[in-house]
Amino acid sequence: MTEGDLPQAKQADEKQIRPWLWPAVLTVLGMAAAIGLISTFPPVVGLGTLVRLPIFHGAFTWASIFVFFLLGTVGFATYAMYRPGMYEWSKALRFTAIGLWVVNFIFGLIAANFTWDFSATTQPALMWLMQEPRIRFQLSVSLLGIGMLMLPLIFLKRRTLALFDGIYGYATLIMLAAVRIFGETLHPDNPVLNSPEDGIRALFYVISFALVLSCSGMVMWVHALMRPSDSDDG
Numbered sequence: 001m002t003e004g005d006l007p008q009a010k011q012a013d014e015k016q017i018r019p020w021l022w023p024a025v026l027t028v029l030g031m032a033a034a035i036g037l038i039s040t041f042p043p044v045v046g047l048g049t050l051v052r053l054p055i056f057h058g059a060f061t062w063a064s065i066f067v068f069f070l071l072g073t074v075g076f077a078t079y080a081m082y083r084p085g086m087y088e089w090s091k092a093l094r095f096t097a098i099g100l101w102v103v104n105f106i107f108g109l110i111a112a113n114f115t116w117d118f119s120a121t122t123q124p125a126l127m128w129l130m131q132e133p134r135i136r137f138q139l140s141v142s143l144l145g146i147g148m149l150m151l152p153l154i155f156l157k158r159r160t161l162a163l164f165d166g167i168y169g170y171a172t173l174i175m176l177a178a179v180r181i182f183g184e185t186l187h188p189d190n191p192v193l194n195s196p197e198d199g200i201r202a203l204f205y206v207i208s209f210a211l212v213l214s215c216s217g218m219v220m221w222v223h224a225l226m227r228p229s230d231s232d233d234g
Contacts, residue, residue, distance in 0.1 A: 020224035022220075023217045023220035023223075024217070024221050025217070026214070027214050027217035027221055028214075029213075029217075030210050030211065030212075030213035030215075030217055031210075033213075034056070034207050034210040035056075037203065037207045038056045038207055039052070042200075047115055050114055050115050053110070053111035053115060054111045054112070055204065055207070056111075056207070057108045059204060059207045059208040059211050060107070060211055062212075063100070063211035063212045064101050064104055065172075065173065066212050066215065067093060067100060067216075067219065068101075068169045068173060069169065069173060070093055071093040071094060071097045071165055071168065072168070072170035073166075074086065074089050074166075075093075075094075075166030075169055076162075076170075078158075078162035079159050079163040079166060082158070082159050086162075087158040087161070088223060088226065089219075089223060090161075090162045090165045092219055092220075092223035093165070093169075094148060094168075096215070096222050097145070097169070098142075098146070098148060099218075100218070101138070101141055101142055102142050102145065105139065105141075112129055113129075116129075134179055140175070141175070144168065144171075144172075148164065148168055
């Protein structure tokens with residue numbers, strides 16, 4: 001490599017860095033803001049500061065649902081008017097949505113283990129939690145997500161995979177609505193949204209927005225890190 005080639009090599013390296021750098025910054029800043037805000041959430045009688053665990057889990061769920069909405073929308077749009085670039089976004093949303101959901105599901109189990117009262121049962125905590133419809137819903141979405149990751153081994157056409165993305169994204173939203181309509185046994189309703197204090201509700205909304213920004217950064221990050229396929233068979 002000659003000295004004249006060095007500036008060109010440097011520019012090429014910068015181009016490789018830029019696609020994922022700013023999404024990574026948005027991801028970290030959004031998550032840091034959410035964690036900083038949740039640390040200011042006031043303690044409550046009984047749970048004390050442990051109340052921050054389920055509050056963060058709830059806000060994280062909202063942000064994850066937003067990603068699922070995008071997954072369903074982009075998946076169906078890609079199927080309807082296929083473009084290779086659109087599929088790359090559908091693929092990035094698929095991996096991000098599933099990853100976020102599984103992580104938040106595990107975090108929710110941990111939060112429930114620390115904050116729910118299991119004194120009325122002699123069953124192991126995990127067995128008791130599995131009786132909760134919302135917990136079973138979260139587990140079902142996680143297992144379906146793992147199955148979604150296996151589909152590229154079966155279906156090679158991108159339009160077909162995008163269609164499955166759309167179905168999975170919107171099916172998750174429909175299942176969420178159904179489980180809320182049919183009620184819950186243990187899972188408490190969101191106490192923040194029922195709070196008479198406007199400041200408490202506003203804080204929850206801001207935390208949720210910060211997590212939405214973080215999750216959006218993750219989608220862009222995954223999209224930038226994934227190498228587009230060399231061939232395109234639709």
